[in-house]
Amino acid sequence: MMLSRIANSLFWMGRYLERIEHMARFSKVQYYSSLDAPMSLNKKRVLESMLEMNGLPKNFCKHTDEEVLFHISIARTNSYSILSCLNAARENARGARDTISSELWEAINTYYNKLNDYNTKPFDTDEFIDIVELILANSAIIKGLIDNTLFHREERALICEGIHIERAIQISRILIAKLDDIAHIEKSNLESAIETFHWGTLLKSAESFDMCHRFYRKVPNKLNSLEFLLFNFEFPKSLAFNLAQAERHLLTIAKTKNDVNSSPLYFLGKLIAKIRYTKLEEVSDDMTTFANNNLSDIYRIAAGLESKYLSY
Amino acid sequence: MSTSLFGNYEIDPKIFDEAFSPHKKQRIQYEKLFEELKNYSFTDINDLNEYARRSFINQGITFNVYSDQDTGIERIFPFDIFPRIIPQQEWQQIEKGVLQRNMAINLFLKDIYNEKKILKDKVFPTDLLFSCEFYNKHMLNFIPNGEIYTHVCGTDLIKHSDGEYYVLEDNARCPSGVSYVMSNRDTMKKIFSHVFSRHQVQSVHEYPDQLLATMQSVAPVGVDDPVCVLLTPGVYNSAYYEHAFLALNMGIQLVEGRDLFVDKNFVYMKTIYGPKRVDVIYRRVDDDFIDPLVFRPDSRLGVAGLMSAYRDGNVTLMNAPGTGAADDKAVYTYLPDIIKYYLGEEPIIKNVQTFRCEKDDELKYVLENIEKLVIKPVDQSGGYGILIGSNSTKLERENMKASIKNDRRKYIAQPIMSLSVHPTYIDETSKYEQRHIDLRAFTLMGNDRQYVLKGGLTRVALSRGNLMVNSSQGGGSKDTWVLG
Numbered sequence: 001m002m003l004s005r006i007a008n009s010l011f012w013m014g015r016y017l018e019r020i021e022h023m024a025r026f027s028k029v030q031y032y033s034s035l036d037a038p039m040s041l042n043k044k045r046v047l048e049s050m051l052e053m054n055g056l057p058k059n060f061c062k063h064t065d066e067e068v069l070f071h072i073s074i075a076r077t078n079s080y081s082i083l084s085c086l087n088a089a090r091e092n093a094r095g096a097r098d099t100i101s102s103e104l105w106e107a108i109n110t111y112y113n114k115l116n117d118y119n120t121k122p123f124d125t126d127e128f129i130d131i132v133e134l135i136l137a138n139s140a141i142i143k144g145l146i147d148n149t150l151f152h153r154e155e156r157a158l159i160c161e162g163i164h165i166e167r168a169i170q171i172s173r174i175l176i177a178k179l180d181d182i183a184h185i186e187k188s189n190l191e192s193a194i195e196t197f198h199w200g201t202l203l204k205s206a207e208s209f210d211m212c213h214r215f216y217r218k219v220p221n222k223l224n225s226l227e228f229l230l231f232n233f234e235f236p237k238s239l240a241f242n243l244a245q246a247e248r249h250l251l252t253i254a255k256t257k258n259d260v261n262s263s264p265l266y267f268l269g270k271l272i273a274k275i276r277y278t279k280l281e282e283v284s285d286d287m288t289t290f291a292n293n294n295l296s297d298i299y300r301i302a303a304g305l306e307s308k309y310l311s312y
Numbered sequence: 313m314s315t316s317l318f319g320n321y322e323i324d325p326k327i328f329d330e331a332f333s334p335h336k337k338q339r340i341q342y343e344k345l346f347e348e349l350k351n352y353s354f355t356d357i358n359d360l361n362e363y364a365r366r367s368f369i370n371q372g373i374t375f376n377v378y379s380d381q382d383t384g385i386e387r388i389f390p391f392d393i394f395p396r397i398i399p400q401q402e403w404q405q406i407e408k409g410v411l412q413r414n415m416a417i418n419l420f421l422k423d424i425y426n427e428k429k430i431l432k433d434k435v436f437p438t439d440l441l442f443s444c445e446f447y448n449k450h451m452l453n454f455i456p457n458g459e460i461y462t463h464v465c466g467t468d469l470i471k472h473s474d475g476e477y478y479v480l481e482d483n484a485r486c487p488s489g490v491s492y493v494m495s496n497r498d499t500m501k502k503i504f505s506h507v508f509s510r511h512q513v514q515s516v517h518e519y520p521d522q523l524l525a526t527m528q529s530v531a532p533v534g535v536d537d538p539v540c541v542l543l544t545p546g547v548y549n550s551a552y553y554e555h556a557f558l559a560l561n562m563g564i565q566l567v568e569g570r571d572l573f574v575d576k577n578f579v580y581m582k583t584i585y586g587p588k589r590v591d592v593i594y595r596r597v598d599d600d601f602i603d604p605l606v607f608r609p610d611s612r613l614g615v616a617g618l619m620s621a622y623r624d625g626n627v628t629l630m631n632a633p634g635t636g637a638a639d640d641k642a643v644y645t646y647l648p649d650i651i652k653y654y655l656g657e658e659p660i661i662k663n664v665q666t667f668r669c670e671k672d673d674e675l676k677y678v679l680e681n682i683e684k685l686v687i688k689p690v691d692q693s694g695g696y697g698i699l700i701g702s703n704s705t706k707l708e709r710e711n712m713k714a715s716i717k718n719d720r721r722k723y724i725a726q727p728i729m730s731l732s733v734h735p736t737y738i739d740e741t742s743k744y745e746q747r748h749i750d751l752r753a754f755t756l757m758g759n760d761r762q763y764v765l766k767g768g769l770t771r772v773a774l775s776r777g778n779l780m781v782n783s784s785q786g787g788g789s790k791d792t793w794v795l796g
Contacts, residue, residue: 001585001588003565003567003582004583005582007584091547094547094556097560098556098565105372106370109372113369113370253584257584312570312571
């Protein structure tokens with residue numbers, strides 16, 4: 001038995017939990033890579049890129065590193081901060097308190113309290129790395145509890161649907177942000193150390209550097225980085241993998257209405273087919289358009305899914 | 313006393329101390345516990361308190377203080393780790409007493425909404441009944457499934473300086489606090505596992521099962537496997553933790569008004585599989601808000617058409633609407649008469665002597681002796697609107713006198729009862745001090761079944777000399793051990 005309202009809460013809990021992880025990892029990788037980046041990498045641009053990924057206006061950058069990191073991570077006044085997203089995840093979990101396990105609820109609540117505790121101490125850039133580590137460790141714990149303390153039925157399918165949809169979105173957004181960074185490199189520097197640096201940070205932001213390196217057995221470049229993050233159905237951070245998982249969980253959800261030919265499933269299947277049968281050479285000239293089109297498709301699928309199954 | 317924790321414990325011999333005699337001798341039921349506590353220092357107690365505090369915060373047993381919301385501060389209901397211990401015999405009297413009371417209340421409610429015999433026999437004044445704020449005309453000429461009105465009742469008891477229990481008030485609407493009983497116990501078992509093993513403490517954990525069985529027993533006629541739900545006002549309600557806790561532990565759905573709808577006088581919930589019929593609703597939403605078609609039209613917490621489905625017998629609400637007529641503080645004064653009238657028995661637990669300001673001679677006494685009395689509005693809970701004569705200024709007393717004369721039906725007065733005290737660890741002074749306590753006993757009544765939770769919630773007033781134990785007045789709680 002599951003209320004539609006609870007289904008909605010579980011889906012959004014998954015989305016917020018996943019979003020937090022990407023915000024934290026992206027900001028960390030960007031910021032720390034910039035500290036010893038090749039000379040022409042502009043610090044201002046790094047901060048701008050972090051702010052944009054986290055939904056803040058670019059002009060925030062007249063402030064110091066500390067201020068930017070603070071506002072991204074634990075500012076209560078910023079409704080897009082990691083802390084605010086975690087609070088949203090927690091409020092959704094609280095609303096679904098009778099559906100999820102006590103272990104999962106307590107882990108999410110403790111996670112929030114620990115992060116919130118950083119608001120009581122002075123903040124500097126060293127604090128930021130602690131915060132990111134706290135987030136990544138707790139994300140892993142919570143995903144373990146989702147897999148191991150819930151029924152593998154609708155309840156977990158809804159959370160996982162949220163997680164995979166959100167991950168597909170965030171991977172696409174990170175990719176678009178990096179393509180933008182690379183587009184700003186002066187022509188003379190293309191295919192130089194600085195471009196390699198950007199592809200490396202792209203993969204690290206998606207926690208994919210090691211596996212990509214291992215898969216192709218060479219230093220990441222434009223072609224292998226993009227192919228890996230977009231089209232590899234076996235790697236859990238790739239767009240292809242997450243869409244396939246989203247389809248699997250959506251089927252579980254759709255069965256509750258005996259409706260496996262619904263429009264969200266149709267559009268998701270169509271997008272997966274496009275990813276499966278597109279070759280990188282066909283799209284590498286205008287990667288940004290390709291990535292943007294995928295992103296709008298995913299947004300449309302998520303909205304359709306919500307109105308079809310989760311409205312109340 | 314040799315133990316360091318209680319070496320400097322000060323005793324006021326005029327008040328009943330639950331753990332010590334006036335000569336500072338340990339009471340027998342506490343001896344084993346004191347023996348165990350000899351091994352503890354104040355540092356240990358501090359550490360255990362901190363552990364308990366963390367554990368409550370991480371479980372989310374918190375309430376928001378609304379003015380604090382901007383800073384995101386959540387408070388816990390303060391918890392004192394020194395348990396209150398009630399010997400078996402003493403408890404049996406309490407259990408019999410609250411059951412007797414609730415049986416009588418239930419018969420009273422059935423009567424006042426149907427035959428009104430008690431009015432015709434002039435045992436209870438008609439005008440008093442019809443002036444009750446919570447007397448609900450939508451309940452007239454209707455008997456709920458199973459003939460039960462107060463499925464869940466919380467009876468507040470105090471122990472006076474004479475060592476006797478008195479009923480302070482009945483909470484017959486939506487009494488809360490039972491989740492604290494269970495959470496307090498869980499925390500205590502983690503902290504004091506070895507102490508537990510030396511005592512035969514009665515379990516409190518069957519409460520959710522008993523509550524569910526109570527719900528099932530009052531299902532609409534002909535429903536074999538009833539769908540039961542708990543209706544909450546939502547996550548922003550201060551008792552939301554309790555609602556979620558009970559739903560989770562009963563394995564039933566926690567619903568909000570917006571999850572339910574009424575179609576052809578049946579109630580349904582909106583699930584991802586489509587509408588699903590609901591048979592029994594344990595509602596933690598006040599009468600006024602449960603159905604905008606019948607009660608407050610601006611309510612967004614209720615379900616339109618619910619009362620009509622209820623009166624058709626298609627769904628059971630617990631507690632029944634209109635039970636507030638029985639916990640009105642002026643009605644309380646008649647409880648001994650009500651018990652005698654319906655059950656032909658003497659009350660097992662006494663009422664506190666109460667003066668009704670609407671009676672001329674009693675009003676005169678109240679006005680002349682106001683500094684020796686507690687004045688309470690009849691229709692409020694949570695300790696709001698109360699004047700304690702001895703702790704008030706002349707101006708406050710004069711204002712109160714004017715309010716009483718202005719609306720005599722609204723006020724009752726009681727002698728200032730000396731609530732018993734209990735050793736309680738006080739952070740500011742880092743030592744154990746006497747603090748006033750009360751006890752809320754929880755009773756469940758179903759179709760041919762009754763149950764009293766063995767333990768109940770001991771509330772403690774944390775500031776010195778304070779008699780108000782309500783959480784809204786800065787009270788805390790203690791685990792309550794009924795010995796087997």
